[in-house]
Amino acid sequence: MKGYSLMKERIDSEINDTLSDRLKRFWLELKKWLIVIGPGLIVMLADTDAGCLITAAQSGASYGYSMILPQLLLIPILFMVQEMTVRLGIVTKKGHGELIREYFGKFWAYVSAITLMISTIGALLTEFIGIAGVGELFGISKWITVPLSAFGLILIAFLGSYRRVEKIGIIFGLFELAFVIGIFMVHPNMDSIMNGIQSIPIHDDGYVYLVAANVGAVIMPWMIFYQQSAVVDKGLKRHMIKKEQTDTMVGTFITQGIMIGFIVLFAATVFHSQLHATEETVGDLVTSIGRYIGMAPAKAIMGSSILGGALVAAIVVVLAGTWGMTEVLDWKHSLNERINRSNLGFYSMYSLVLIVSALLVLFNEDLVSIAITVEVINALMVPIVLGFLLMLETKALPD
Numbered sequence: 001m002k003g004y005s006l007m008k009e010r011i012d013s014e015i016n017d018t019l020s021d022r023l024k025r026f027w028l029e030l031k032k033w034l035i036v037i038g039p040g041l042i043v044m045l046a047d048t049d050a051g052c053l054i055t056a057a058q059s060g061a062s063y064g065y066s067m068i069l070p071q072l073l074l075i076p077i078l079f080m081v082q083e084m085t086v087r088l089g090i091v092t093k094k095g096h097g098e099l100i101r102e103y104f105g106k107f108w109a110y111v112s113a114i115t116l117m118i119s120t121i122g123a124l125l126t127e128f129i130g131i132a133g134v135g136e137l138f139g140i141s142k143w144i145t146v147p148l149s150a151f152g153l154i155l156i157a158f159l160g161s162y163r164r165v166e167k168i169g170i171i172f173g174l175f176e177l178a179f180v181i182g183i184f185m186v187h188p189n190m191d192s193i194m195n196g197i198q199s200i201p202i203h204d205d206g207y208v209y210l211v212a213a214n215v216g217a218v219i220m221p222w223m224i225f226y227q228q229s230a231v232v233d234k235g236l237k238r239h240m241i242k243k244e245q246t247d248t249m250v251g252t253f254i255t256q257g258i259m260i261g262f263i264v265l266f267a268a269t270v271f272h273s274q275l276h277a278t279e280e281t282v283g284d285l286v287t288s289i290g291r292y293i294g295m296a297p298a299k300a301i302m303g304s305s306i307l308g309g310a311l312v313a314a315i316v317v318v319l320a321g322t323w324g325m326t327e328v329l330d331w332k333h334s335l336n337e338r339i340n341r342s343n344l345g346f347y348s349m350y351s352l353v354l355i356v357s358a359l360l361v362l363f364n365e366d367l368v369s370i371a372i373t374v375e376v377i378n379a380l381m382v383p384i385v386l387g388f389l390l391m392l393e394t395k396a397l398p399d
Contacts, residue, residue: 044255052217096324115221128149161336172308179258
């Protein structure tokens with residue numbers, strides 16, 4: 001009996017040691033992932049900003065489930081574009097604007113930086129429009145919501161740490177997932193979804209136009225500048241490339257899942273009921289969905305999704321523009337240093353871009369036309385930015 005007891009104790013000890021080792025290995029691996037994860041996730045959450053969500057809602061309301069297939073086809077394209085920025089940033093340890101200056105000269109660097117800044121201010125307008133729209137749902141004037149959000153976004157940058165800014169942005173972005181509650185409430189029909197995916201009205205000019213708008217809403221020039229600078233500022237190393245590629249892949253599926261979710265939500269309600277509603281503002285989205293799930297839940301769900309998307313996108317967009325411009329100007333541009341004389345230009349530009357964008361929204365009444373103009377600017381910039389990206393991959397990365 002004594003021998004049996006000793007053997008049992010030894011076996012139990014070995015089992016506990018094995019379990020303990022496994023837990024330690026799991027914890028170490030998790031810590032490695034947590035060090036890397038972030039740039040891909042936050043940039044993809046920012047991709048589904050206020051303007052994108054409104055575009056997805058209009059797509060679902062106008063053409064139902066037939067708008068799902070284009071979103072699925074965009075998944076590999078979006079991943080491939082952003083994955084290139086991961087390798088460029090980690091291998092060269094330089095941002096996108098800095099590499100353009102190095103390989104193509106100051107002229108093209110300034111051209112890319114100026115067009116990026118125009119796109120940045122334009123994109124920020126759509127984010128502040130979204131924030132203002134959410135505030136108005138609850139009777140709060142844009143003269144309160146826009147200045148407060150601009151002030152909050154400026155404060156976030158002064159935290160003295162890229163990782164802190166990234167965590168805050170991801171927390172904001174996760175509020176976008178509130179729309180999932182709405183999908184459960186409207187009970188979309190799976191057979192209708194499958195039939196819609198297979199029926200593509202390719203000869204309908206309106207459908208083709210909305211597909212183009214969705215492409216412009218998914219692939220944004222500022223995303224390229226942001227993620228490349230982010231992996232540099234975060235200090236990611238070459239052995240972390242695969243983990244960051246996984247981070248980007250997960251983010252890609254999440255952002256496209258959000259777009260598809262919004263399409264399904266409005267296809268199952270507005271399109272299914274043939275209401276022919278125009279989804280151009282936050283108020284339009286709430287009014288349409290409110291008919292099916294009630295106005296209070298619609299305000300909470302749409303308000304959370306759009307506000308979350310607008311705030312995370314505002315952080316990413318303003319950083320992309322500021323990083324891109326200061327890289328070209330060869331100014332110090334890291335979030336990992338608190339404000340001082342050497343980086344005063346970076347923080348001043350970051351703040352100025354937000355203030356100018358907020359003022360343009362406050363003093364302009366025709367906000368819908370501004371949002372449309374922004375999408376056009378982004379669409380025009382995409383071929384130029386992708387061209388530089390492909391050339392830099394050839395020139396800057398080893399074979």
